[in-house]
Amino acid sequence: MSKARIDARFAALKAEGRAGFVAYVMAGDPDAATALAILKGLPGAGADLIELGFPFSDPMAEGPPIQRAAQRALAAGMTLSGVLELARAFRAGDAATPLILMGYMNLILHRGIETFAHDAAQVGVDGVIVVDCPPEEAAPLAKALDAADVALIRLASPTSDDERLKVVVKGTSGFVYYISVAGVTGVKEADAAAVAPAVERVRRASGLPVAVGFGIKTPERAAAIARVADAVVVGSALVDEVAAALEMNEDVSARVLLKAESLAKAVRAARIGQTTV
Amino acid sequence: MTSLARPNDYTAYPDAEGRFGDYGGRYVPETLMPLVHELDAAYRAAKADAGFQAELGGYLKHYVGRPSPLYLAERLTAHYGGAKVYFKREELNHTGAHKINNCMGQILLAMRMGKTRIIAETGAGQHGVATATVCARFGLPCVVYMGEVDVARQEPNVFRMNLLGAEVRPVTSGSATLKDAMNEALRDWVTNVEDTYYLIGSAAGPHPYPEMVRDFQAVIGQEARAQVLEMEGRLPDAVVACVGGGSNAIGLFHPFLNDEGVKLIGVEAAGEGMQGRHAAAINGGRPGVLHGNKTYLLQDGEGQITEAHSISAGLDYPGIGPEHSWLHDVGRAKYLTATDQEALAAFQLCAELEGIIPALESSHAIARLPEIVAEVGKDGVVVLNLSGRGDKDVATVAAALGRKI
Numbered sequence: 248m249s250k251a252r253i254d255a256r257f258a259a260l261k262a263e264g265r266a267g268f269v270a271y272v273m274a275g276d277p278d279a280a281t282a283l284a285i286l287k288g289l290p291g292a293g294a295d296l297i298e299l300g301f302p303f304s305d306p307m308a309e310g311p312p313i314q315r316a317a318q319r320a321l322a323a324g325m326t327l328s329g330v331l332e333l334a335r336a337f338r339a340g341d342a343a344t345p346l347i348l349m350g351y352m353n354l355i356l357h358r359g360i361e362t363f364a365h366d367a368a369q370v371g372v373d374g375v376i377v378v379d380c381p382p383e384e385a386a387p388l389a390k391a392l393d394a395a396d397v398a399l400i401r402l403a404s405p406t407s408d409d410e411r412l413k414v415v416v417k418g419t420s421g422f423v424y425y426i427s428v429a430g431v432t433g434v435k436e437a438d439a440a441a442v443a444p445a446v447e448r449v450r451r452a453s454g455l456p457v458a459v460g461f462g463i464k465t466p467e468r469a470a471a472i473a474r475v476a477d478a479v480v481v482g483s484a485l486v487d488e489v490a491a492a493l494e495m496n497e498d499v500s501a502r503v504l505l506k507a508e509s510l511a512k513a514v515r516a517a518r519i520g521q522t523t524v
Numbered sequence: 525m526t527s528l529a530r531p532n533d534y535t536a537y538p539d540a541e542g543r544f545g546d547y548g549g550r551y552v553p554e555t556l557m558p559l560v561h562e563l564d565a566a567y568r569a570a571k572a573d574a575g576f577q578a579e580l581g582g583y584l585k586h587y588v589g590r591p592s593p594l595y596l597a598e599r600l601t602a603h604y605g606g607a608k609v610y611f612k613r614e615e616l617n618h619t620g621a622h623k624i625n626n627c628m629g630q631i632l633l634a635m636r637m638g639k640t641r642i643i644a645e646t647g648a649g650q651h652g653v654a655t656a657t658v659c660a661r662f663g664l665p666c667v668v669y670m671g672e673v674d675v676a677r678q679e680p681n682v683f684r685m686n687l688l689g690a691e692v693r694p695v696t697s698g699s700a701t702l703k704d705a706m707n708e709a710l711r712d713w714v715t716n717v718e719d720t721y722y723l724i725g726s727a728a729g730p731h732p733y734p735e736m737v738r739d740f741q742a743v744i745g746q747e748a749r750a751q752v753l754e755m756e757g758r759l760p761d762a763v764v765a766c767v768g769g770g771s772n773a774i775g776l777f778h779p780f781l782n783d784e785g786v787k788l789i790g791v792e793a794a795g796e797g798m799q800g801r802h803a804a805a806i807n808g809g810r811p812g813v814l815h816g817n818k819t820y821l822l823q824d825g826e827g828q829i830t831e832a833h834s835i836s837a838g839l840d841y842p843g844i845g846p847e848h849s850w851l852h853d854v855g856r857a858k859y860l861t862a863t864d865q866e867a868l869a870a871f872q873l874c875a876e877l878e879g880i881i882p883a884l885e886s887s888h889a890i891a892r893l894p895e896i897v898a899e900v901g902k903d904g905v906v907v908l909n910l911s912g913r914g915d916k917d918v919a920t921v922a923a924a925l926g927r928k929i
């Protein structure tokens with residue numbers, strides 16, 4: 248089912264003539280129960296795909312918002328097993344929304360690559376993004392995930408030239424994640440004018456839909472990217488809502504879902520009145 | 525794990541993918557991969573270029589002060605009553621440690637690559653000082669990431685870096701020590717991909733760093749091998765070094781790797797003791813992936829990286845360079861440990877008997893000498909890498925001994 252769920256969702260988006268909204272949230276942030284409430288609410292708030300971060304002590308590609316989210320989740324006791332349990336609980340109530348796990352290699356190695364791939368498939372995970380596992384190191388993981396019918400989602404970035412793109416997209420499935428800025432998550436702002444030709448290059452090289460993330464924080468920016476990409480990923484701006492809600496003593500899931508809704512609306516409206524790309 | 529097949533030529537590693545057996549590799553975000561490949565190509569060209577090597581050799585001689593002496597520590601030898609103990613005097617280098625060997629090599633490479641901004645991580649501040657030094661010498665701007673905790677406990681080195689014109693950025697994320705400084709330096713690199721060169725301070729990180737740093741530090745072992753042959757007419761029975769990330773140790777070991785009669789002994793920091801908080805990645809950790817390479821790491825039951833502890837800030841790191849992990853697994857090198865208390869005692873002993881105040885890092889290696897010289901025996905020869913001088917540590921030692929200074 249897994250890879251098929253991603254393909255079906257992108258096919259539906261294409262038929263609707265709009266970009267997808269991908270919501271990134273950190274598993275277990277600020278605690279397991281609240282994170283599950285957020286997960287369950289995201290499709291209703293307009294998320295077309297969900298990226299579920301699994302917290303690591305040393306997230307080298309994250310900026311402060313997601314670093315802090317990981318620390319909150321770890322402090323509340325989240326583990327990789329706990330993340331898989333969250334995925335299972337989410338999947339029990341939603342058969343259609345693709346769920347992508349995103350995190351770092353060490354936790355996967357620690358669990359065992361084959362065990363991880365098997366467990367992820369079991370609980371209804373459709374794809375995996377491993378930030379610190381470039382194609383050069385990915386062979387064992389790619390093989391195990393492939394056997395479990397889980398997509399290993401590849402990343403491309405502004406530093407990927409055409410030669411590099413060939414390496415990046417080789418044997419990939421699902422979609423390609425285009426990192427819109429050279430940098431960590433949640434700091435620099437993505438520029439839609441620069442992103443458009445890059446998305447086109449990645450599409451051509453991969454033959455897959457392209458989701459764009461890193462540096463998209465506002466509905467305006469999300470809409471601009473939605474005009475040129477197949478999907479728009481927002482992470483830091485959502486986890487920042489967790490932080491803000493905690494600080495203001497507000498209902499965390501309500502606040503996060505409200506933000507997700509405003510972003511989803513902007514993404515959905517972005518191409519209205521525009522000829523489809 | 526000595527069941528692994530031993531290779532015929534230990535110096536043939538890493539392979540083209542940067543692997544020492546299963547260790548090493550390039551576990552970095554995609555954005556950095558083209559940069560890591562670019563660095564690899566540039567390093568390979570420089571390595572093969574006689575002009576580059578000659579330029580580096582010139583600076584090592586006239587600026588760093590190489591070769592460093594090999595010195596017979598007579599009173600320590602007599603004190604232990606076993607094998608002859610020689611010190612490889614890396615503490616006599618400019619800036620007081622072996623770190624500058626690597627910094628000089630990398631800064632010349634950075635300039636060759638046309639990079640105009642240098643970043644580095646530091647724990648004790650020794651690598652930061654060495655990096656700031658070469659940046660001052662060649663007129664390049666320098667940013668050093670340092671954990672907030674280390675900034676507080678290594679105040680003089682922070683000031684030294686500032687005097688040399690470097691900006692020291694305190695790191696507050698995670699545990700605010702060396703591993704977090706390295707995370708932050710990687711984040712800077714991924715953000716400033718055009719102009720910035722990341723000057724890593726130990727034989728760790730993504731390929732080609734472990735190989736490159738080893739090659740730049742191998743001058744230690746090359747000199748020591750020639751010096752001991754001249755002074756003793758034979759190879760030593762054992763060579764010994766402390767291990768943080770592993771650069772001074774691999775620099776000493778590497779030219780001896782194929783001399784199978786020479787025991788290679790690394791000493792990790794056991795901190796409060798192996799049952800308590802420590803920094804011994806091989807003796808107390810498991811293989812995993814951090815900071816771009818697969819290697820032995822301190823981690824908890826879930827695979828989260830745990831904080832290291834050592835009285836010596838330069839050994840206070842939860843990982844170790846990948847070549848050491850491999851040398852351990854294949855059984856070519858042996859990794860022992862020394863506690864904070866043992867290092868403190870060795871620090872004082874060396875000062876009193878030899879008139880040399882060693883770095884706390886190097887004191888860990890000295891602390892294991894009694895067992896090593898006994899094992900090698902009275903006719904034996906041991907070479908110990910005195911990786912740095914201990915002036916930077918006098919405040920820490922005074923505090924540990926309950927003395928107000």
Ligand SMILES: Cc1ncc(COP(=O)(O)O)c(C=O)c1O
Binds near residue numbers: 766772911
């Ligand atoms: C004097 C000295 N020795 C040893 C080390 C440990 O580093 P490595 O294991 O890379 O030699 C340091 C690190 O700061 C140091 O300053």
